[in-house]
Amino acid sequence: MTTETILDVKQLTMDFGGLRALNHVDLTINRGEIVALIGPNGAGKTTFFNCVTGIYTPTGGDVFLGDGDGRLTRLNGVKPNRIAALGMTRTFQNIRLFQNMTVLENVMIGRHIRTNAGIFSALTRMPSARREEKQIIDDAYQLLKKVDLAEWANEFAKNLPYGAQRRLEIARAMATDPVLLLLDEPAAGMNPQETQELDTLIRRIRDKEGITILLIEHDMKLVMNLSERIYVMDYGSRIATGTPVDIKNNPAVIKAYLGEEVVDA
C-alpha cells in the first residue's frame, strides 16, 4: 500500500454454497491508473465487482478505498449507495438505464446521490430544492458533453444507438464524482468503431477528469491497448498480474485461455 492507493483488496473470498467464486484475491490500484481484470468465463470477475461495491457480502477478506492522499476507508459491510458516495461507482454488464426517461434525467438520477436535497424534495418541487435542481441539471448536461452525448440530452434513453447507451451508463456512473470507476465489460456488443470511441473516452476520463479506472473486459485488443496493468483470474484465483506485455507472454495465462482466441490481440 502507498499513499497513492485508491483500492486495496486483500484476500477477498466469496463462497456460494460449495462453490468458491473468489479465492483469496489480492488487488491494488493506484491513483490515475487504468487497470484491467480479465479471465475466462466464470473466473469470478463480476463476483469481484459485486463484492467490492457492496452488492455481495464477501465470505472473507478486506476492501479499502483510498482517497489518493493516504487515507483509506474500510468498506466491509458498507452499503452500495454509501460506497458510491465515498467515491467508487460502477457500470453493469447488462445495460441498466431507465429506458423511458431522457438521457439527461438518467444522469440527473446519478447526480442526486451527491446533493443534500435528495430525490424526494426534488420530485415534490420544494422551493429549497429548486436551486439545487438547476445545479443538478447543469452538472448533468456538462457530464453529457464529456461523453459526447449532449445533443441527445432530451431524447429517451431507449432511442439511443447501442454504443451511445453504454456511454450514457458511464456518464451516469460519473455523476457521483467518483475517484474510481469500475466498468463491467464496457465494450460488450460494440462494433469496432464504437470500441475505438470507447477506448478514446476511457482515456479521456482518466486524463481529463482524473478518475482511476478498473475494467472487466473480454475484448483483448482493447485491454492490451488501454491498460497499464492487468490482473488475470481463473477459477476464482488470481493467476497473474503485470503489464500487457508480461500478460501476453505469461504461460499460466496462455494455459487458462487455451482454446480461446483471446491472447493473440
Ligand SMILES: Nc1ncnc2c1ncn2[C@@H]1O[C@H](COP(=O)(O)OP(=O)(O)OP(=O)(O)O)[C@@H](O)[C@H]1O
Ligand atoms: N449469485 C450467485 N450464486 C451462485 N453462484 C454464483 C453467483 N454469482 C456467480 N456465481 C458463480 O460464481 C462463478 C464466477 O462467476 P462470475 O459471474 O463472477 O464470473 P465472470 O468471470 O464474471 O464470468 P463472465 O466473464 O462469464 O461474466 C461462476 O461459477 C458462477 O456460476
